Amino acid sequence: MTIRIGYRNQRYDDIVPLYIEINAKFVFNRLTSKLMDKPALVAAMAADGHTPHANEIAPPSPGWARSNGWTYPVPPYPSTTATAGKPGSFDHDIPADLVAIKALGALGNTTKWTVDQWVVLADASLAHWNGTTWVVGKAPA
Secondary structure, X not given: OOEEEOHHHOEEEOOOOOEEXXXXXXXXXXXXXXXXXXXXXXXXXXXXXXXXXXXXXXXXOOOHHHHOOOOOOOOOOEOOOEEOOOOOEEOOEOOOOHHHHHHOOOOOOOOOOOOOOOEEOOOOOEEEEOOOOEEEOOOOO
C-alpha cells in the first residue's frame, strides 16, 4: 500500500479516498469520521491553490457503508429545481411523494409543463407542474 500526503498534510492511501462523496452537498471525512460541507471544502482547497483529484474526493464504492461498519445520518438536501422532461429531473433529493413535492412549491417552474412531461417521485408515482401546483401523473394534452 502506498501512503501519500493529501490536502493540508492529511494522510490517505491509494485504495480508499480521504473524502467519500455522499451527495452534491456533503462528503464524509475518513480521518475525522464526520460529514463536511462539500462546496466549502472544495472552495477552501481552491483558495489554497489545490484542485482535488480522484484519491481525495470520490463516490462510495458498492457496499462501502456496510463493509466498514460505520453508520451516520445524511442530512436531507431538498431539491430547489425540478426540470420538465420525459421523465424530468431534480437537482438534489427526490421528493418522497405528491405531498412532499407540493410542500417544496414551484421548484423554479413558472409555466405549465407540456404534454407527457413528468417527474418520478421517490414512491415511484409520477407528477407534473400544471402552472399552479403539482398534480399526479403526466401532463395532459
